[in-house]
Amino acid sequence: MRSAFLRLLLQEDLNFLLTNRIPRRWATALVxxxxxxxHPLVARPALAAWRFFSDVDLSDAATTEFRSLRDGFVRRLRPGARAYDRDPATLASPCDAILGAHGRIEGDRVYQVKGFPYRLGDLVPDPALVDRFRDGWYVTLRLTAAMYHRFHAPADLTVEGVTYLSGDCWNVNPIALRRVEQLFCRNERAVIEVSAGGRPLLLVPVAAILVASIRLGFLDVETVLREQGSARVACDARIGKGDEMGWFEHGSTILLFLPHAARLRDGLRLGDTIRAGQVLADW
Incomplete structure (x- = not known):
C-alpha cells in the first residue's frame, strides 16, 4: 500500500500540482x-506521517524520541556518525544530500537541471562576488525530508558576510526544477560568503515549500530580517571543518560555488547519495 501510494504521489503532474499549485506561503506557515x-495528539500523528511518507533512517540519530515533528527534522547525530577529512586541500560536502546538477560554471551561467540555466548574478545580489566565481565550479546538494537536516563547514573557514534574501518557497525537487525557470533565484535563500585559507567559497542554502526556515548557528536570522531586511551583514565567524553551520527546518537545497582553480572529484554522478564529510573537490 505504501509503495503504491508513493508511486501515485511521484506521478509528475500530480506531484507538481500538490506541492506547487497550492497556496505555498499559507501551506508553509501551516506546516x-x-x-x-x-502535544502528543499532534506530534505523534505528524511524526508517524513523516516516517510513512519518507524513507527516514534514524539508525545514526542521537535519539529516536522526538517531542515534535520539527525535532525529528533537526535531529542531531551520534558522535562520529559523519567523518570529515582534515586535509586542507580537500573540500567536503556540508550535508547529507542527493547530488544534483554540478560542473563548470559557464561564465556566470549554471544549471538547476539540464536545459534550465540560471545566472549566478540572479542568485547572488553582489556583482563583485559573482566575479570571484566566474568560470568556477558549482555543486547542487538536495536534502530530502528524510535526511539529516544540519549542515557543516566543508573546510576550515571564516564566514565574512551573509545576505538573507526573502522569496518564494517553491518545491526544489527535480519535478519542479524541470518546470520552473530560475527556481533557486525565486526562493528564500541565504548567501554565505566564506574565506577558506585565503580561497573564496560560496554556500547558498535555499529554502523550499512547507517548512522553509533556514537557521544559522553563527547569526540570528530572524533578528537580521526584522532589523535589516535583505542588507548584507558583515561577519567574522571562524568555523572548523565539520563543525555545524546551521540547519533547515525541512529538506531543501544547498548550492556550493568554488573558484576556477578548484577541481571537482572524478566519479561524482547525478543522483548519487552524498553524506556530510564526503570529499567533493580538491583545491
Whole structure:
C-alpha cells in the first residue's frame, strides 16, 4: 500500500500540482506551526506521517524520541556518525544530500537541471562576488525530508558576510526544477560568503515549500530580517571543518560555488547519495 501510494504521489503532474499549485506561503506557515507543536495528539500523528511518507533512517540519530515533528527534522547525530577529512586541500560536502546538477560554471551561467540555466548574478545580489566565481565550479546538494537536516563547514573557514534574501518557497525537487525557470533565484535563500585559507567559497542554502526556515548557528536570522531586511551583514565567524553551520527546518537545497582553480572529484554522478564529510573537490 505504501509503495503504491508513493508511486501515485511521484506521478509528475500530480506531484507538481500538490506541492506547487497550492497556496505555498499559507501551506508553509501551516506546516511550520504543526511541526512545532509538542502535544502528543499532534506530534505523534505528524511524526508517524513523516516516517510513512519518507524513507527516514534514524539508525545514526542521537535519539529516536522526538517531542515534535520539527525535532525529528533537526535531529542531531551520534558522535562520529559523519567523518570529515582534515586535509586542507580537500573540500567536503556540508550535508547529507542527493547530488544534483554540478560542473563548470559557464561564465556566470549554471544549471538547476539540464536545459534550465540560471545566472549566478540572479542568485547572488553582489556583482563583485559573482566575479570571484566566474568560470568556477558549482555543486547542487538536495536534502530530502528524510535526511539529516544540519549542515557543516566543508573546510576550515571564516564566514565574512551573509545576505538573507526573502522569496518564494517553491518545491526544489527535480519535478519542479524541470518546470520552473530560475527556481533557486525565486526562493528564500541565504548567501554565505566564506574565506577558506585565503580561497573564496560560496554556500547558498535555499529554502523550499512547507517548512522553509533556514537557521544559522553563527547569526540570528530572524533578528537580521526584522532589523535589516535583505542588507548584507558583515561577519567574522571562524568555523572548523565539520563543525555545524546551521540547519533547515525541512529538506531543501544547498548550492556550493568554488573558484576556477578548484577541481571537482572524478566519479561524482547525478543522483548519487552524498553524506556530510564526503570529499567533493580538491583545491
Amino acid at each position: 511550520g506551526r504543526i511541526a512545532a507543536v509538542e
